[in-house]
Amino acid sequence: MSRTAFFISDGTGITAETLGRSLLAQFESLEIRMVTKPYIDSTEKAQQLADVIQATAARDGETPIIIDTIVDQTIRGIISQAPGFKVDVFTTFLAPLEEELKVHSSYSVGRTHSIGQDDVYMHRIDSVHFALDNDDGARVSQYDTADVILVGVSRCGKTPTSLYLALQFGIRAANYPLTEDDLDEDGNLKMPRALAPHRHKLFGLTIDPRRLAAIRTERRPNSRYCSIDQCLQEVQQAEALYRRFHIPYIDTTRFSIEEISTRLIAETGLQRRFSPR
Amino acid sequence: MSRTAFFISDGTGITAETLGRSLLAQFESLEIRMVTKPYIDSTEKAQQLADVIQATAARDGETPIIIDTIVDQTIRGIISQAPGFKVDVFTTFLAPLEEELKVHSSYSVGRTHSIGQDDVYMHRIDSVHFALDNDDGARVSQYDTADVILVGVSRCGKTPTSLYLALQFGIRAANYPLTEDDLDEDGNLKMPRALAPHRHKLFGLTIDPRRLAAIRTERRPNSRYCSIDQCLQEVQQAEALYRRFHIPYIDTTRFSIEEISTRLIAETGLQRRFSPR
Numbered sequence: 001m002s003r004t005a006f007f008i009s010d011g012t013g014i015t016a017e018t019l020g021r022s023l024l025a026q027f028e029s030l031e032i033r034m035v036t037k038p039y040i041d042s043t044e045k046a047q048q049l050a051d052v053i054q055a056t057a058a059r060d061g062e063t064p065i066i067i068d069t070i071v072d073q074t075i076r077g078i079i080s081q082a083p084g085f086k087v088d089v090f091t092t093f094l095a096p097l098e099e100e101l102k103v104h105s106s107y108s109v110g111r112t113h114s115i116g117q118d119d120v121y122m123h124r125i126d127s128v129h130f131a132l133d134n135d136d137g138a139r140v141s142q143y144d145t146a147d148v149i150l151v152g153v154s155r156c157g158k159t160p161t162s163l164y165l166a167l168q169f170g171i172r173a174a175n176y177p178l179t180e181d182d183l184d185e186d187g188n189l190k191m192p193r194a195l196a197p198h199r200h201k202l203f204g205l206t207i208d209p210r211r212l213a214a215i216r217t218e219r220r221p222n223s224r225y226c227s228i229d230q231c232l233q234e235v236q237q238a239e240a241l242y243r244r245f246h247i248p249y250i251d252t253t254r255f256s257i258e259e260i261s262t263r264l265i266a267e268t269g270l271q272r273r274f275s276p277r
Numbered sequence: 278m279s280r281t282a283f284f285i286s287d288g289t290g291i292t293a294e295t296l297g298r299s300l301l302a303q304f305e306s307l308e309i310r311m312v313t314k315p316y317i318d319s320t321e322k323a324q325q326l327a328d329v330i331q332a333t334a335a336r337d338g339e340t341p342i343i344i345d346t347i348v349d350q351t352i353r354g355i356i357s358q359a360p361g362f363k364v365d366v367f368t369t370f371l372a373p374l375e376e377e378l379k380v381h382s383s384y385s386v387g388r389t390h391s392i393g394q395d396d397v398y399m400h401r402i403d404s405v406h407f408a409l410d411n412d413d414g415a416r417v418s419q420y421d422t423a424d425v426i427l428v429g430v431s432r433c434g435k436t437p438t439s440l441y442l443a444l445q446f447g448i449r450a451a452n453y454p455l456t457e458d459d460l461d462e463d464g465n466l467k468m469p470r471a472l473a474p475h476r477h478k479l480f481g482l483t484i485d486p487r488r489l490a491a492i493r494t495e496r497r498p499n500s501r502y503c504s505i506d507q508c509l510q511e512v513q514q515a516e517a518l519y520r521r522f523h524i525p526y527i528d529t530t531r532f533s534i535e536e537i538s539t540r541l542i543a544e545t546g547l548q549r550r551f552s553p554r
Contacts, residue, residue: 003378012539015299021552022292022346023370026382034552038539065377069299085377093300093364100342100362101280105303114533121533122495128437135409160405163440167534218399256398257444258390262289262315275298275311 004033004056008049008068008079012113013038019089020067032065040070046078053082071107120170124274127166127173134174135159140194143174147270148173149198151241152205153234154225155215157252157260161205164257169265170274178238189241203264204242204249209235211253281333285326285345285356289390290315296366297344309342323355330359347449348384348489386431397447401551404443404450411451412436417471420451424547426475427452427484428518430511431502432492434537436491438482441534446542447551455515466518480541481519486512489529 005024007016013036024032038044057064066084070076079084094105133139134146136159143149143258148165150158154177162173184190209231216226224230242249248267252260256268264270282301284293301309313529317323334341343361347353357363371382392406409415411423413436420426425442431454439450453472461467472479486508492502501507519526525544529537542549 013550014535014539015295018292018295019366023367023374026348026367026371026384027374027378027380028383030378030380039523039543048452062481063377065374066553071303085376087294087370090300090303094303097300097304097342097362097364099341101307103304103307106305107303113533122492124534125434125437125492126495128440131414132436143354157402159409160402160444164444167437167441167444170473215399215402218403256390257401258289258291262291 002031002033002060003034003061003062003065005065005067006049006053006056006068006084007034007036008040008070009038010041010070010072010075011038014113016067016069016089020065023067023087024065040075040079041072043074043078046075049100050078050082053079053084057083068246084203120274124167124170127170127273128163130172131162131166135162137176137194140174142175143194143198143201145172146174146198147273148202148203148264148268149174149195149201150174150205151195151202151238151247152176152207152249153178153212153231153238155212155219156205156207157257158205158236160218160257161252161260161264164261165264168261168274169272171265171270171272178234178241183237187237188244189237191245199245199247202245202247203268204238204247205234205260206239206242206249206251208251208253279310279337280339280342281312281337282342282344283308283326283330283361284311284313284335285317285347286315287318287347287352288315289351289391289536290346293344293366297342297364298462300344300364301342311483317352317356318349318502320351320355323352327355327359328505330361334360346548397551401444401447402552404447405440407443407449407451408439408443412439414453414471415482417453420475420478421469422449423475423478424449424550425480425541425545426450426472426478426480427482428455428472428515428524430455430489430508430515432489433482433484433515434497434534435482437534438529438537438541441538442541445538445551446549448542448547455511455518464514468516468522469520476522476524479522479524480545481515481524482537483512483516483519483526483528485528485530 007013007020009016017036037049040049053064062082067087069089098105134142151160152158158175162175165173182189182192207251212231213226213228220226250263284290284297286293294313296508314326330341341361344364346366351487375382408440411419427439429435435452439452442450459466459469489508490505497503
């Protein structure tokens with residue numbers, strides 16, 4: 001017997017889902033099926049969803065959990081008739097906030113994840129294209145206008161991190177792969193020529209060599225590229241470079257893209273250029 | 278006189294910030310400075326932050342708003358001594374949830390945005406690289422394994438949307454640009470050969486021609502590419518193609534990447550392959 005949780009919104013559902021997943025992650029022993037229902041913005045859709053919740057309750061034999069950020073009172077009224085344990089985010093917090101702020105809230109739908117200010121939004125899109133254009137050391141001539149340059153060996157997480165930084169924070173993140181081309185005669189990594197003028201912008205990523213080997217095996221099985229010896233050597237060389245040149249770095253092995261990105265911002269003090277309104 | 282809101286977490290801060298921005302977006306008439314403080318995971322960091330909040334309160338002459346998802350009671354205790362109007366997300370909702378679920382919550386830090394299951398995470402990274410490899414019609418041979426193929430004219434939002442779908446939902450999204458190469462002798466867009474076998478996977482994006490011209494002007498000013506006539510013609514041809522072949526599509530003009538992506542999922546019924554735990 002398992003329960004179902006519904007994250008319901010008249011907008012994208014991102015707030016309801018983010019909060020809902022956080023709360024339910026605290027009950028790890030339970031198996032809870034999670035369903036996001038965005039754009040419940042008409043009485044028809046609300047009635048349909050109420051029917052679905054009703055049917056789910058009957059099937060599960062357990063009361064569904066309903067976490068919602070619906071603003072419209074009529075729509076909320078319809079949903080509230082369905083059986084469910086309700087976590088009513090806006091009602092719970094908006095009334096006390098109104099009192100504290102001495103202003104009535106506007107009770108308007110989907111404000112956070114809407115497009116917002118045009119120039120800020122353009123900047124976000126621009127950052128995404130910057131990350132793409134400057135992926136994998138492709139166009140080092142643009143490093144002048146980078147906010148940060150991620151360095152690290154192939155498949156340590158540079159590309160997803162640079163894209164996340166662009167999409168979520170409007171940060172212009174280039175990335176540069178450390179390869180054997182940058183080894184000196186002693187077998188040490190030297191500071192790559194393209195990076196030398198931008199040392200203050202560098203941020204290193206490292207990773208456990210075994211995890212790196214596993215990731216590379218998915219991509220190119222049975223190659224030198226994915227062998228544990230090769231991975232070990234590359235990671236050691238990269239970390240030696242970071243230490244020699246005092247490049248700040250983090251180990252991505254147990255971190256999600258969200259964690260790598262937010263830790264990078266926390267450690268560097270980089271300013272976001274975009275935030276969801 | 279303006280107020281400051283602090284979004285505080287012992288993890289990434291994503292949940293506190295997402296909820297905080299949503300709540301405060303309902304008070305659009307107020308100017309509220311928003312500050313995210315992630316990784317407040319030691320008593321030292323907590324004490325430092327409490328001092329910052331104290332100083333901010335003095336400077337603003339207004340009580341700061343504090344929205345937090347801190348789990349640790351000691352850390353929370355330190356923060357609570359700073360002056361602030363507290364929106365205490367976990368305490369408010371976890372106790373009633375514990376009662377309903379008849380289980381004690383684990384009160385553990387930063388569960389949601391951590392790395393989670395390895396295979397699911399690999400799938401997410403794989404989707405990001407898929408989106409990159411299949412950007413702008415680069416590698417049509419991989420369309421077999423795409424979950425969705427976004428089509429549209431240059432700069433209508435295909436690339437950021439395909440990356441967002443990959444990063445947030447683990448959806449394998451390719452994208453294909455509609456260009457004059459795909460016009461037939463009558464000046465109509467024909468179904469591009471690479472797309473014909475995958476018609477059921479197509480999803481169209483369209484955009485207001487004036488907005489498109491503005492976006493293209495940022496990129497290549499004073500070109501035919503960014504002229505309003507050119508944009509108007511391309512958009513008309515694209516929309517005609519969508520209608521002729523019954524390709525579902527949405528107008529991205531007033532939508533953020535979050536809205537385009539979540540609407541696409543809602544309309545197509547695409548299954549996510551990744552969710553933050």
